[in-house]
Amino acid sequence: MAIVALVASLAAACGDDARGELTGGGFAAREAGAQAPAPNSPRRTVITDAVGKIAPAVVTVQTEVVERVPIDPFERFFGGRTGERSAAGIGSGFITRSDGVIVTNAHVVAGATRVSVALRDGQTFSARVLGFDEVNDLAVLKIDARGLPTARLGTSDDLLVGEWAIALGNPYGFLLGNSEPSVTTGVVSGVGRNLVGQGQGAGVYVDMIQTDASINPGNSGGPLVNAQGEVIGVNSSIYSPSGGSIGLGFAIPINRAKRVTEDLLEHGAVRRPWVGIKPQFPAAGDAGRAALRSGVVVHTVVPGSPAATAGIRAGDVLVKSRSRVLRNPYDWDAELLELRAGERLTVVVRRDGRELAVPITVADLPEVSAPKVQVMRELELLTLTPAIRTERGVRSARGAVVFKVSDRVAEELGLQPGDVIVQINRTPVEDAATVEKLISAQGQRGALRLFFERGGQVYSSDFIIR
Amino acid sequence: MAIAVTDLPLDLVRRGKVRDVYSVDGARLLLVATDRVSAFDVVMDEAIPYKGAVLTQMTAWWLAQLEGQVSHHLISADIDEIVREVPALAPQRAELAGRASLCRRATVFPIECVIRGYLSGSAWKEYRAGGTLAGEPLPSGLVESARLDPPVFSPATKAESGHDENITIEHVREVVGAETAAELERLSLLVYERGRDIAARRGIIIADTKFEFGYDDTGIRLIDEILTPDSSRFWPADEYRPGRPQPSFDKQPLRDWLDAERQAGRWNGEAPGPPLPPAIVAATSHRYLDAFARITGESLDTTGLA
Ligand SMILES: Nc1ncnc2c1ncn2[C@@H]1O[C@H](COP(=O)(O)OP(=O)(O)OP(=O)(O)O)[C@@H](O)[C@H]1O
Ligand SMILES: [Mg+2]
Numbered sequence: 001m002a003i004v005a006l007v008a009s010l011a012a013a014c015g016d017d018a019r020g021e022l023t024g025g026g027f028a029a030r031e032a033g034a035q036a037p038a039p040n041s042p043r044r045t046v047i048t049d050a051v052g053k054i055a056p057a058v059v060t061v062q063t064e065v066v067e068r069v070p071i072d073p074f075e076r077f078f079g080g081r082t083g084e085r086s087a088a089g090i091g092s093g094f095i096t097r098s099d100g101v102i103v104t105n106a107h108v109v110a111g112a113t114r115v116s117v118a119l120r121d122g123q124t125f126s127a128r129v130l131g132f133d134e135v136n137d138l139a140v141l142k143i144d145a146r147g148l149p150t151a152r153l154g155t156s157d158d159l160l161v162g163e164w165a166i167a168l169g170n171p172y173g174f175l176l177g178n179s180e181p182s183v184t185t186g187v188v189s190g191v192g193r194n195l196v197g198q199g200q201g202a203g204v205y206v207d208m209i210q211t212d213a214s215i216n217p218g219n220s221g222g223p224l225v226n227a228q229g230e231v232i233g234v235n236s237s238i239y240s241p242s243g244g245s246i247g248l249g250f251a252i253p254i255n256r257a258k259r260v261t262e263d264l265l266e267h268g269a270v271r272r273p274w275v276g277i278k279p280q281f282p283a284a285g286d287a288g289r290a291a292l293r294s295g296v297v298v299h300t301v302v303p304g305s306p307a308a309t310a311g312i313r314a315g316d317v318l319v320k321s322r323s324r325v326l327r328n329p330y331d332w333d334a335e336l337l338e339l340r341a342g343e344r345l346t347v348v349v350r351r352d353g354r355e356l357a358v359p360i361t362v363a364d365l366p367e368v369s370a371p372k373v374q375v376m377r378e379l380e381l382l383t384l385t386p387a388i389r390t391e392r393g394v395r396s397a398r399g400a401v402v403f404k405v406s407d408r409v410a411e412e413l414g415l416q417p418g419d420v421i422v423q424i425n426r427t428p429v430e431d432a433a434t435v436e437k438l439i440s441a442q443g444q445r446g447a448l449r450l451f452f453e454r455g456g457q458v459y460s461s462d463f464i465i466r
Numbered sequence: 467m468a469i470a471v472t473d474l475p476l477d478l479v480r481r482g483k484v485r486d487v488y489s490v491d492g493a494r495l496l497l498v499a500t501d502r503v504s505a506f507d508v509v510m511d512e513a514i515p516y517k518g519a520v521l522t523q524m525t526a527w528w529l530a531q532l533e534g535q536v537s538h539h540l541i542s543a544d545i546d547e548i549v550r551e552v553p554a555l556a557p558q559r560a561e562l563a564g565r566a567s568l569c570r571r572a573t574v575f576p577i578e579c580v581i582r583g584y585l586s587g588s589a590w591k592e593y594r595a596g597g598t599l600a601g602e603p604l605p606s607g608l609v610e611s612a613r614l615d616p617p618v619f620s621p622a623t624k625a626e627s628g629h630d631e632n633i634t635i636e637h638v639r640e641v642v643g644a645e646t647a648a649e650l651e652r653l654s655l656l657v658y659e660r661g662r663d664i665a666a667r668r669g670i671i672i673a674d675t676k677f678e679f680g681y682d683d684t685g686i687r688l689i690d691e692i693l694t695p696d697s698s699r700f701w702p703a704d705e706y707r708p709g710r711p712q713p714s715f716d717k718q719p720l721r722d723w724l725d726a727e728r729q730a731g732r733w734n735g736e737a738p739g740p741p742l743p744p745a746i747v748a749a750t751s752h753r754y755l756d757a758f759a760r761i762t763g764e765s766l767d768t769t770g771l772a
Contacts, residue, residue: 311765322748344752346516348768356765357516359755 046227050166051183053229054094056120056149058170058181058222061104061127061141063089063112092169092181092222093117093141094151094231096261100125100143103261104221106132107238109139111414117143120170120181131264136337137236138257139221140264151223154230156209156253159191164227165211167235167249169219181222186213186249188232192334193250207334208250209233215249224251233257256337269404269417272365273339274391276305277312279329295319295350296332302390310360312349319355320348341365365391380404383431384420396422396453400432414459415452422458423451467772468501468513469561475554483509484521484696490552490568494541497522498566499691503750505720506735512742519564519766520754521694526567527762528661528692535660536653538688539680543567545770560772572680572687575642576624577633579650581658583617584673585610586699586712588632601634609709611673617658619651624678649686650679661693668760670715671706673699695757716757719749 037043065088089112093104102117109115109129118124125143132139165188170181190210209232211224220237233251263270280299295317301308318326321335322345339345341364349356365388381400388394388401399420409415421429424438451458471481476488476496483504488496499521501513526543529536542548545563549556552568582589582599589599590610597603600620608614621638622630638647654677665672675698678690691697700715714721723746727733733740758766 311759344749344756346748346752346755349765354767354769355771357755357768358765359752359759361756 047185050225050227050229054151054168054223054225055181057095057151058168059093060118060170061091061093061108062116063109064114065089065111090171091220094223095148096150098148098150100145102141104139105236106134106137106139108221131268133260133270136260137238138260140261152230153254154226154232156232156255159188161188163188165213166225167213167215167219169222171218184214186211209253211249212247213249271341273341273362274365275362276302276307279332296326296329302387304387306360306363310358317350318347319350321345378406378409381432381435394420395456396420399429400435419452419454421452425449468515470500470502470513472498474558493571495569495571496566497569505717505724508737508739510739510742512747514747515751517754520758521691521696522565522567524694524758525692536688539569539572541568563770572682572689574680577638578622578624578630579654579677580620580622581617581654582620582674583614583662585612586673611708611712619654665761669703670760671701671703673701700757716753719746
C-alpha cells in the first residue's frame with residue numbers, strides 16, 4: 001500500500017541521478033559512422049522493427065525550473081519568507097502531430113520557466129506548454145515546426161497481458177551524436193492497475209498499465225509501444241519505482257492520454273468531468289476488504305452537482321456505470337478518468353434493496369462553469385464556493401480560485417490554475433472581487449505578498465505591479 | 467441486457483414495431499414493451515437498454531396519477547403480481563420485469579385519438595396548406611411548433627400498415643356514434659392536459675400524443691400505452707423555439723446519426739437500418755431514462771430486470 005509514496009520520493013531522487021549521469025558523461029555515445037545491420041540481418045526482431053517505427057517521433061524534453069519552497073501556514077501571518085531554488089530537468093516526449101504537438105508528462109514540465117525540445121536529428125526548439133494536467137500526469141507541448149515524424153497511436157482498450165511492451169525515451173537528445181532513443185523492453189504485466197498511496201500527499205493512481213519494462217525519469221513522458229510500434233501508453237516515472245529494477249513500471253493508457261490531449265488542445269485545459277459523488281472509502285480489515293467488492297458507497301453528494309440533480313443520495317451504492325461494473329471506489333475513480341464533460345451516463349444504484357437506473361449528465365467541474373472575475377487581464381479568478389471546496393478538498397474556507405493565469409503571472413508569481421488565493425498582504429481574501437480590489441488599491445504602493453493554497457499547503461509569493 | 471424479441475408460452479396476438487402482445491385468456495392480454503427502437507419507420511437491429519421498462523412503467527405511472535378519473539385497462543405492471551396471476555411466466559421473470567403489463571382485454575375502437583398541443587408534423591402541413599387542423603379552422607398566423615390553446619382533438623384512422631390517415635371529427639361520429647365520439651374527445655383532452663402540465667413543469671413539452679380506447683361490458687376504457695415518448699412527441703422545453711421543427715427529447719441523437727448516415731450514402735433509409743454505434747445506443751437509452759426520471763420524479767426501478 002505504501003508503494004506510491006515511496007515511488008514519488010525515489011523518482012525525485014532519480015531525477016538527480018540522471019542529471020548527474022548527464023554532466024558526468026557516464027554513458028557511451030554511439031560511435032559516428034557505425035553501420036546499421038542489413039534489413040535481413042538475424043539481429044532484426046519484432047522489437048527492433050517496432051523501435052525503428054517509433055524512434056523518429058521520440059524527443060527529449062528539457063526544462064528549467066525555479067522552485068518555490070513552501071512556508072508554514074501559520075507563519076504567513078507574520079510575514080514568512082519564500083525560498084527559491086533553480087534546477088534543470090529532463091525527460092522524454094513523443095510527437096503526435098507533424099506540426100509540432102508533443103505529449104509528455106506533466107511532472108516533466110511542472111513549474112518549468114523554460115521548456116525546450118530536442119528532436120532525434122539534433123535540432124532543438126523552444127516549446128510552449130499548451131496545457132497540462134497534473135491529475136493524469138500529462139502535458140501537451142508545441143514547437144514551431146512542420147513535417148515532423150509522428151508516433152502512431154494504438155489503443156489501450158484491448159491490451160493483452162503478456163504482449164510486448166517497449167518503453168522508449170530520449171533523455172540525452174541534447175548531446176550531439178547521441179540522438180538514438182534509449183529502449184527498455186518487457187511485457188504488459190497488467191492492466192487497470194490501481195495504486196494507492198498512504199499518508200499526506202500520496203495520491204491514488206488508477207487504471208494504469210503495469211509493465212516490467214524499465215520506466216525511469218529518462219524515458220518518463222516517452223511512449224510505451226506494442227510490437228507493432230503503436231503507442232499504447234505514456235511512461236510515467238512518478239508511478240514507477242526507481243529504474244524499474246524490481247520489474248514494476250507504470251504507464252498511462254493511451255486512450256486516456258488521447259482524451260486529455262484533445263481537451264488540452266481544444267480548451268487549453270482539461271475539461272474536468274464533474275459528477276459530484278464522494279465515495280466512502282472502506283475501513284481497514286476484513287470488513288473493509290469485503291466492502292471493496294460490493295460496490296461504491298456514496299458518502300456525500302455535492303450540492304448542486306449532476307449527481308444531486310439526478311437524485312443520487314448519500315448511502316446509495318453504485319454498482320454499475322455505463323458498462324463498467326463498480327466494485328470499489330477505485331473503479332469509480334477509473335470511471336471518472338474516462339468520462340467527458342457533457343457526457344450522458346447511466347449509473348445503476350442500489351437503494352433499499354432495489355436497483356435503480358439513474359441517468360446523469362456529466363458537467364464541467366464548477367471552476368470551469370462558474371462566472372469569473374478578471375484581474376488586470378492576467379488573472380481569471382472565481383470565488384471559492386462550498387461546492388468547489390468540497391470537490392477539490394480545499395482547506396481554506398474562503399478565497400479566490402485561480403482559473404486562468406497569463407504566462408507572465410504564472411512565471412512571476414508562480415501561480416497555477418487551481419491555486420486558491422487566501423490572503424493578500426495582511427488582508428484575508430473573501431472572494432474573487434476582493435483580490436481585484438486589493439490589487440488595484442494597494443498595487444500602487446509597492447510590493448504585495450500573495451498567499452495561496454495548493455495541495456493543502458499554503459505558499460506565498462511576492463510581486464510588484466508594474 | 468437489452469431485449470429485442472420475446473418468446474413466451476402464451477398465444478402471440480401481434481408483434482408491433484416495439485411491443486409484443488400475448489393473449490393470457492379471454493379476458494386478459496399481456497403487453498410486453500421490448501427494447502426495440504424505431505426511427506423513420508424502420509426498426510433498428512440494436513435494442514436500447516431500459517427502453518421497454520421505461521415505456522411500461524411510465525404508462526403505469528400516468529395511470530396511477532389518473533386513478534379515479536379515467537377507467538383504464540391496466541391490471542398490473544408489477545412483475546411479482548403478474549407472475550402470481552400467470553404462473554407460467556415465472557421462468558421468464560427477468561426478461562419481463564419492468565417491461566410487461568397485464569391488461570384487461572377490450573374491443574378496440576378503430577380510431578387513433580390524437581391530441582395536439584403544438585402545431586407540428588402532419589398537423590403543421592395541414593395548417594400551412596389550408597389553415598385548418600382536423601378539418602376545423604385555426605386562427606391565422608400560427609408558426610410551426612406554435613402552442614395550441616386549447617389543444618386540438620385530431621383523430622386518425624388505425625391503419626394496419628403504412629401511415630395513419632388524419633380524419634375529421636365528423637368521420638369519427640360516423641364510425642363510433644356522436645355520443646362516444648364526444649366522450650373519446652373529452653377523455654383524450656383530459657388526460658393530455660393533465661400530462662402536458664405535469665411534464666412542462668419538469669422540462670418536457672408533450673407536443674402531441676396518441677391514445678387508444680376500447681370498450682367492454684363496463685364501458686369505455688383507456689388502453690395501450692399512455693403519454694410515453696413512443697406514443698407522443700416529447701420536446702426538451704429548454705430548446706423550444708417556435709417557428710421551426712423541434713428536436714426530439716428521446717430520439718434526436720438517433721435521428722441525427724441516421725440522417726448523417728443517409729447523407730453520407732451509407733444508408734438508403736429503408737430496413738434494415740445501419741448497425742448503431744454503442745455511443746448512440748447509450749445516448750438513446752439515457753434519454754428514455756431521463757424522460758422517465760423527470761416526469762415521475764423517480765429513477766427507473768430495474769430490480770430483477772435482465
Ligand atoms: N386492452 C387492450 N385490449 C385490446 N387490445 C389492446 C389493448 N391494449 C392495447 N391493445 C392493442 O395492442 C396493440 C399494441 O401493438 P402495436 O402494434 O401498437 O405495437 P407497437 O409496438 O406500438 O407498434 P406500432 O409502433 O406499429 O404502433 C395495439 O394494436 C393496441 O390496439
Ligand atoms: Mg402502437
